[in-house]
Each structure stands twice: as structure tokens, then as C-alpha cells.
Amino acid sequence: MIAGSLILVAPFAEPGLIWRELRFIPADLNEMATSEDPLGPVRVTLVPDLVEAVAKRRTEFLAGRLCAAMALRWASLPTEVARQGRAPVWPSDIAGAITHSDNRAIAVISRHHVGLGVDCETMISAEQAENLHPEIITPTEAALRPALLPFSDFLTLAFSAKESLYKALSSRLLQMPGFHDVTLVGITDDQVHLAFAGTTYRAQFRITAQDCVTLVAIRA
Known part of the structure; x- marks a missing residue:
């Protein structure tokens, strides 16, 4: 579940970034949603191969994909992130990255960079x-x-x-x-x-x- 408010501004002085960040608490979830996004409510659901994963893995995945969906929507792009293995696959005209720790998830995208990494x-x-x-x-x-x-x-x-x-x-x-x-x-x-x-x-x-x-x- 989400804990606290969304963060919409990057903590780094790097022009051209779209940054979305939230705090979460691991829970028994198959979907995650927020109504705090400036563009309106957004919801993501768990991918089938993670349905049997432990609660922590499911929550951190959902939190990261929710951040990514909000960032992509801000760029007027489809909100679903494809996967290759465990790695996200971004639209061809942007760079992006997702990360999470024990209780923090971040997604960042940009049309002004050829590579982005966040951890x-x-x-x-x-x-x-x-x-x-x-x-x-x-x-x-x-x-x-x-x-x-x-x-x-x-x-x-x-x-x-x-x-x-x-x-x-x-x-x-x-x-x-x-x-x-x-x-x-x-x-x-x-x-x-x-x-x-x-x-x-x-x-x-x-x-x-x-x-x-x-x-x-x-x-x-």
C-alpha cells in the first residue's frame, strides 16, 4: 500500500527528467492505485507470473510500475511498461529506469537522454x-x-x-x-x-x- 504523498520533482539538477516517486508498505496486493497524480487517478495490476510471489515482491513491483505509469502518462505515452525478463522495456523515443528499496519506489523517464539509470x-x-x-x-x-x-x-x-x-x-x-x-x-x-x-x-x-x-x- 502507498504511504505518504507522491513526489513529482527530481532531487537532482538534471533538465528534462520526468520523475515520479512514492513510499510504500509491503502488503498482500494484486493491484495498486493513486488519485494524487495531477492528471487524475491511475491504477496498475500485477503481471501473471508474479501472482504467487511474496507480498514484498508484489508490492515493490506494483509501486515501481505505478510510478512508471504516471511518468509515461505525463509524457503523453501509453502507461503500460513491457518487460524483457525482469527489465522494463521503454518506448523507442525515451530513456527510462525504475528502482525500489524496502519502502521507496522511483521511476524516471526523459526524451532528452539516451540512457537513464536510477537506483x-x-x-x-x-x-x-x-x-x-x-x-x-x-x-x-x-x-x-x-x-x-x-x-x-x-x-x-x-x-x-x-x-x-x-x-x-x-x-x-x-x-x-x-x-x-x-x-x-x-x-x-x-x-x-x-x-x-x-x-x-x-x-x-x-x-x-x-x-x-x-x-x-x-x-x-
């Missing part, structure tokens, strides 16, 4: 970071951590930024890269820079005590 991650605990960091970053990347940023928060940011880059590039990749195929090469107060296949990309980020959101927006 929201619940903050990794210190214990999890100790166990997971060799799979996500190298010692060289770890050395870029700002002194005031706890290591677990830095690892969450690195994980999320790489996920966003993968999503932004997914339509052009024949095979999804691993975490060590993308290298964190720089960080500022609100951006990280990632190197992949000879090109450097920018991931904007926002960190709170609860979660980390990253956005990679590749302009045409």
Missing part, C-alpha cells in the same frame, strides 16, 4: 560492508572515500552508482558487466565519477540515514 539502496550496515566490500570495490576505489563518510555509506554509494550506470547502459550492452568492470575514479559532495570501457560517467547522489539514491543521466 535506491537501503544503507548497508557496517557488518555487511565488512563482508561485501571485496565484491564491489577495489582497495584503490576504497582509498577515494572522504574522511567524513562512513565506510558502509561509501560502499552503499559505490554499489548504487554502479547499478545506476548498468541501467543507463543496459540497452547498449550485450552482457551486463560485473562490479569490478566499472571503476570509481572520483567523488565530490554530490557526484561520483565512474570509468567503464574507456569512458567516464557521472552519477549524482543523495544520501540520508536511511538510504542512498543515485542517478546516471546520459545526454543525447
Whole structure:
């Protein structure tokens, strides 16, 4: 079920984005609807292959697709998002991405970008970071951590930024890269820079005590 009001404005200074975000509570649902959208009520229903999924999976899927439906409708496009495997398939004239964490779903689309990636991650605990960091970053990347940023928060940011880059590039990749195929090469107060296949990309980020959101927006 939806918890709280819709967010209609991106937290990043990136022109041309249509951003829709909501909070949710996992529940035993097969459909989700809202009447808060400026264009009127919108409803999405569960796809058949997820009917037997656990409540959390069903709710996060519905929340993400509801955000996507609102974003697409704002762009005067059909609201249904096709799928290839678990990945959304967007209309040919836009870029888009969907993400969700434990209680937050976001969809973003644009006609001004050739690739969009958005990712929201619940903050990794210190214990999890100790166990997971060799799979996500190298010692060289770890050395870029700002002194005031706890290591677990830095690892969450690195994980999320790489996920966003993968999503932004997914339509052009024949095979999804691993975490060590993308290298964190720089960080500022609100951006990280990632190197992949000879090109450097920018991931904007926002960190709170609860979660980390990253956005990679590749302009045409």
C-alpha cells in the first residue's frame, strides 16, 4: 500500500527528467492505485507470473510500475511498461529506469537522454560492508572515500552508482558487466565519477540515514 504523498520533482539538477516517486508498505496486493497524480487517478495490476510471489515482491513491483505509469502518462505515452525478463522495456523515443528499496519506489523517464539509470539502496550496515566490500570495490576505489563518510555509506554509494550506470547502459550492452568492470575514479559532495570501457560517467547522489539514491543521466 502507498504511504505518504507522491513526489513529482527530481532531487537532482538534471533538465528534462520526468520523475515520479512514492513510499510504500509491503502488503498482500494484486493491484495498486493513486488519485494524487495531477492528471487524475491511475491504477496498475500485477503481471501473471508474479501472482504467487511474496507480498514484498508484489508490492515493490506494483509501486515501481505505478510510478512508471504516471511518468509515461505525463509524457503523453501509453502507461503500460513491457518487460524483457525482469527489465522494463521503454518506448523507442525515451530513456527510462525504475528502482525500489524496502519502502521507496522511483521511476524516471526523459526524451532528452539516451540512457537513464536510477537506483535506491537501503544503507548497508557496517557488518555487511565488512563482508561485501571485496565484491564491489577495489582497495584503490576504497582509498577515494572522504574522511567524513562512513565506510558502509561509501560502499552503499559505490554499489548504487554502479547499478545506476548498468541501467543507463543496459540497452547498449550485450552482457551486463560485473562490479569490478566499472571503476570509481572520483567523488565530490554530490557526484561520483565512474570509468567503464574507456569512458567516464557521472552519477549524482543523495544520501540520508536511511538510504542512498543515485542517478546516471546520459545526454543525447
